[in-house]
Amino acid sequence: MRLVIADCQVDYTGRLTAHLPWARRLIVVKADNSVSIHADDRAYKPLNWMSPPCTLSVREPRDDEAAATADIDRQLTAVWEVHSPTGDHLQILLGQIHLDTTHELGVDPGLQKDGVEAHLQELLAENPEVFGAGWSLVQREYMTPIGPVDLLCRNAEGVYVAVEIKRRGEIDGVEQLTRYLDLLNRDHLLGSHVDGVFAAQQIKPQARTLATDRGIACVTVDYDELRGMDHPEDRLF
Structure with missing residues (x-):
């Protein structure tokens, strides 16, 4: 550097x-x-x-x-x-x-996700239909020149979609996904266009506004429901 x-x-x-x-x-x-x-x-x-x-x-x-x-x-x-x-x-x-x-910094081991965020990525990889009917997982941690995209999926129309997963969705996560999409959309092997999805348990309004402005879909995910802990039949309301 x-x-x-x-x-x-x-x-x-x-x-x-x-x-x-x-x-x-x-x-x-x-x-x-x-x-x-x-x-x-x-x-x-x-x-x-x-x-x-x-x-x-x-x-x-x-x-x-x-x-x-x-x-x-x-x-x-x-x-x-x-x-x-x-x-x-x-x-x-x-x-x-x-x-x-x-300065020579050497090889960086990369960001270590906390337990909830890592498990959230694992659960969504196992259940890509959370994002829509007909979705399928292509690869977890799909590598780009600047780091790995959490999930690379295909939607029902066969379009590739890059999914960035956070526990709390903030502006820096949208910026990160934007940089990934900029590179992925130059890869002719992925077709003419790669869509983006920003997924989190909570997404701040500013992050949602920025994502929408950049054509990135936002999905709020329920961690407990994904874990099978949230059963609608057990609710009072």
Whole structure:
């Protein structure tokens, strides 16, 4: 992992455009070539990023770029160009560099789910019809370049569906599933489109709103019912 703290300007073009004016920021380059730009707030969420697969190249500033930054009293030292196969482009203009260090972290064992969440995944893998009639499980922990999707299923129409499972459904879980779907929808072996389902025992309203906006279905699951502990015939109401 490479960590760079530098004065920088960042421009993103692709499905939309975004501009970050000059400021001192942290730039993280991971072993998978992903690049993310961070401010000194917002917890873990980057200001902008490029997910793998992508390529990073570094070049000397052109004369016109150096002249333009000189006009605003900035000394341009390097230009980073990050490209994805889909045509997305992230350009980072680097000024003064305050830190540039690289560390080898080794292989990470991955997130260990708590007992309830792990069991919930197991139960839903055994009962994919919870999501709809005619659903079937393709694989648990279906691997992508940035980590495993909890469940890869097929619905009654034969469309592949990526299912992310949480005990508490929050915005970061929707973001995680969004990144998985971005990669899965580039895999021609999975067909022309992969749908997404965000499943949890409780889903916060903000997470549900974000998921709906991104075309991701939300499913609230009853852990006790899945375990066979909740029998409707035993209820008073």
